[in-house]
Amino acid sequence: xxxxxxxxxxxxxYLAVWVPLAAIPTxxxxxxxxxxxxxxxxxxxxxxxxxxxxxxxTWYLCRAVRPGWSTLPRVLGAHGLAALGAGASWLVLLQVAxxxxxxLPGYADAPVRLDARLPGMAGVGxxxxxxxxxxxxxxxSLEAARDADARAAxxxxxxxxxxxxxxxxxxxPHFLFNSLNTIHALVPRDPALARQxxxxxxxxxxxxxxxxxxxxxxxxxELALARSYLAVEQVRLGARxxxxxxxxxxxxxxxxxxxxxxxxxxxxxGHGIAxxxxxxxxxxxxxRGPAGLTLRVTNPFDPQAPARPGTGHGxxxxxxxxxIAHGDDASFEVRRDGGLFEATLRLxxxxxxxxxx
Numbered sequence: 001x002x003x004x005x006x007x008x009x010x011x012x013x014y015l016a017v018w019v020p021l022a023a024i025p026t027x028x029x030x031x032x033x034x035x036x037x038x039x040x041x042x043x044x045x046x047x048x049x050x051x052x053x054x055x056x057x058t059w060y061l062c063r064a065v066r067p068g069w070s071t072l073p074r075v076l077g078a079h080g081l082a083a084l085g086a087g088a089s090w091l092v093l094l095q096v097a098x099x100x101x102x103x104l105p106g107y108a109d110a111p112v113r114l115d116a117r118l119p120g121m122a123g124v125g126x127x128x129x130x131x132x133x134x135x136x137x138x139x140x141s142l143e144a145a146r147d148a149d150a151r152a153a154x155x156x157x158x159x160x161x162x163x164x165x166x167x168x169x170x171x172x173p174h175f176l177f178n179s180l181n182t183i184h185a186l187v188p189r190d191p192a193l194a195r196q197x198x199x200x201x202x203x204x205x206x207x208x209x210x211x212x213x214x215x216x217x218x219x220x221x222e223l224a225l226a227r228s229y230l231a232v233e234q235v236r237l238g239a240r241x242x243x244x245x246x247x248x249x250x251x252x253x254x255x256x257x258x259x260x261x262x263x264x265x266x267x268x269x270g271h272g273i274a275x276x277x278x279x280x281x282x283x284x285x286x287x288r289g290p291a292g293l294t295l296r297v298t299n300p301f302d303p304q305a306p307a308r309p310g311t312g313h314g315x316x317x318x319x320x321x322x323x324i325a326h327g328d329d330a331s332f333e334v335r336r337d338g339g340l341f342e343a344t345l346r347l348x349x350x351x352x353x354x355x356x357x
Contacts, residue, residue: 002056002057002059002060003059003139003143004056005056014052015049015052015053018048018049018051018052019045019048019049021048021128021131022041022044022045022048022049023041024124024127025040025044025047025048025094025121025124026040026041026044026045027040028117028120028121028124029043029044029113029114029117029121039106039107039110042101042107043094043097043098043101043107043110043114044094044097046093046097047090047093047094047096047097048128050093051086051089051090051093051125051128052132054086054089054093055086055128055129055132058082058086058129058132058133058136059136059139059140061078061079061082061133061136062133062136062137062139062140063140065078065079066140067137079129079133082129082133083126083129083130083133086125086126086128086129086132087122087125087126087129088125089125090121090122090124090125090128091118091121091122091125094114094121095111095114098110098111098113098114099111176201176205179197179201179232182197182232182236183197183198183201186236193235193236196235197232197235197236200228200231200232200235201232203228203231204225204228204229204231204232215258216255216256216257216258217255217256217258218252218253218254218255218256219247219251219252219253219254219255219256219286219293219295220252220253222256222258222259222260222261223245223247223252223261223284223286225258225259225261225262226261226262226265226284229262229265229266230243230265230282233269237269237273237274237279239279240273240274240276240278240279240280241269241273241279241280241282242279242280242281242282243281243282243284244281244282244283244284245283245284245285246283246284246285246286247284247285247286248286248287248288250288251286251287251288251293252286254288254293254347254349256293256295256347257321257322257325260295260318260321260322260345261284261295261297263314263315263317263318264297264314264315264318264343264345265282265284265297266314267314267315267343268282268297268298268299268341268343269282269299271301271341272299272300272301272302272341273299273300273301275301275302275305276300276301276302280299280300281299281300282297282298282299283296283297283298283299284296284297285297285298288349291346292329292330292346292347292348292349293345293346293347293348293349294344294345294346294347295344295345295346295347296342296343296344296345297342297343298340298341298342298343299340299341300339300340300341301336301339301340301341302339303336303338303339315332315334315343318332318345319332322345322347326347326348329348330345330346330347330348331344331345331346332344332345332346
């Protein structure tokens, strides 16, 4: 459907542009036909506006016959025939208007005066059609550019979703690999504890299935996933792992990327608390402020311990996911201060999604 028929204000603006264009046939009729400007304008304004409406279907012709060197004969032929038809319609509109006006006092000679200027008026009709065709080609090119931008944005979104899915797919196997190593180490010396770790791992994986679509989830649900993971680690580390939560109630409904805390907590335990003889306290904080949502995971670590090979995958995945999903609107910082490691996420505020079941 023609875009002007979808928006009334666009149609009115289109007709408003034609009002000054009516000065062209007005000038032709007043100059050659001997009519004064007021009477000439009265005769030509109505036909001009009707012509503008009758030539709206040119939109479909312009979309079907695109200009180009290879299509030039086709373009000229199609628009040549259309111009003849439009010009004939224009003359018919003028003659009908002149005959109706002849019924009014002072306009009895309108048909005769119009007949004297029919060749000039025919030229005006062709000019008007050329303007209509040029305008609709411009409109069609703008629509094509808008559609191209929309397709490019859609492809970019799909590419971003694919990249996010790839990053998410690397997080869970990484955690699963570490958990299986833990279970393997526990089986020979404490089978009962190994079974508990298996059950905790199953609970975590079951809960994480709800995040497979990749959509943001409320922070309260992300915290539930983190607690499922911590339950596995609590069985393994026992009293050496102390968990402390400082959660702003206003932050619980804020949407966050699924499993964004789990890599940070895994890193805090694997490269911090697990390496300390007496363990330590892992602190998870969440605060909502005017600038957005702040998540922070803090843990003690041994600054003298040698770095483990292949570390940092989880932290890189978090940084990459935030960059893809939010660009410069989000940030991820890590800080080491003596024996304390701190990872801080800052996310822009958004409308919270519905709570997951």
